[in-house]
Amino acid sequence: MNDMTLMDxxxxxxxIKIAAKDVNVFYGDTHAIKDVNVEIEDNTVTAxxxxxxxxxxxxxxxxxxxxxxxxxxxxxxxxxxxxxxIYDKRVDPVQLRAKVGMxxxxxxxxxxxxxxxxxxxxxxHGLARNKAELDEIVEKSLxxxxxxxxxxxxxxxxxxxxxxGQQQRLCIARAVATEPEVLLMDEPCSALDPIATAQxxxxxxxxxxxxxxxxxxxxxxxxxxxxxxxAFFHLGNLVExxxxxxxxxxxxxxxxxxxxxxxxx
Ligand SMILES: Nc1ncnc2c1ncn2[C@@H]1O[C@H](COP(=O)(O)OP(=O)(O)OP(=O)(O)O)[C@@H](O)[C@H]1O
Numbered sequence: 001m002n003d004m005t006l007m008d009x010x011x012x013x014x015x016i017k018i019a020a021k022d023v024n025v026f027y028g029d030t031h032a033i034k035d036v037n038v039e040i041e042d043n044t045v046t047a048x049x050x051x052x053x054x055x056x057x058x059x060x061x062x063x064x065x066x067x068x069x070x071x072x073x074x075x076x077x078x079x080x081x082x083x084x085x086i087y088d089k090r091v092d093p094v095q096l097r098a099k100v101g102m103x104x105x106x107x108x109x110x111x112x113x114x115x116x117x118x119x120x121x122x123x124x125h126g127l128a129r130n131k132a133e134l135d136e137i138v139e140k141s142l143x144x145x146x147x148x149x150x151x152x153x154x155x156x157x158x159x160x161x162x163x164x165g166q167q168q169r170l171c172i173a174r175a176v177a178t179e180p181e182v183l184l185m186d187e188p189c190s191a192l193d194p195i196a197t198a199q200x201x202x203x204x205x206x207x208x209x210x211x212x213x214x215x216x217x218x219x220x221x222x223x224x225x226x227x228x229x230x231a232f233f234h235l236g237n238l239v240e241x242x243x244x245x246x247x248x249x250x251x252x253x254x255x256x257x258x259x260x261x262x263x264x265x
Pocket of ligand 1: 027030032050051052053054055056057058059070072
């Protein structure tokens, strides 16, 4: 056995960023997520795939308590971020969402300047002591969002005036500006053309170096391109979770196989 084989077989429990235990989600009488257990690693892109309505977005929204904003929604079970229960009464959801940032399907820049879009989070969380520090955070975040070169000469222009792909990278820059540890992305490329999609996918790959990234996608090609781990959901159940290559080439569950071969979905 060579060193490489040894490394591949090591289960690195230190690397677990989010652990979900027996998570159930209900919207009134609808049981949307059923007994989900999963461990999401740091510095990894995890893709959530599955047919429409299977609960991908619902489960994603549990990870930063975005479901709190839906009156009928009830979440049970435990979700631990670095071992701490995010549903504990002492956790402030606003602080949590700075740590666990989110990027949505449709780019949604604020009706503010490019600069203010990115500066918004750091301002409300008091991350900069003065203008120079804020400028630095804005530049760093726009660089992380791979959009600095395109906007550096027009930081005062409205964010809404950018192209769709640029707006989505601006939203990613806005999400990383609060120094999150996890980035949740709900179909981040579904409103983008192929060129913008390729740019955002490349960026997701780069972001993995600094964050744990979780992406909901309808595109199996995208999941295969960007993720290292894949979770397949079906009717609210997490059917299968494992290395992306294995899920796509050698799935264990017949439901996963049916989905990836196009028989269900
Ligand atoms: N706000 C809501 N109120 C009531 N039911 C909801 C709500 N959001 C989702 N649901 C229901 O929960 C289930 C899971 O929906 P969810 O949007 O999480 O699935 P999804 O896999 O992300 O679907 P899609 O791929 O179509 O976006 C569905 O039955 C849906 O109708």
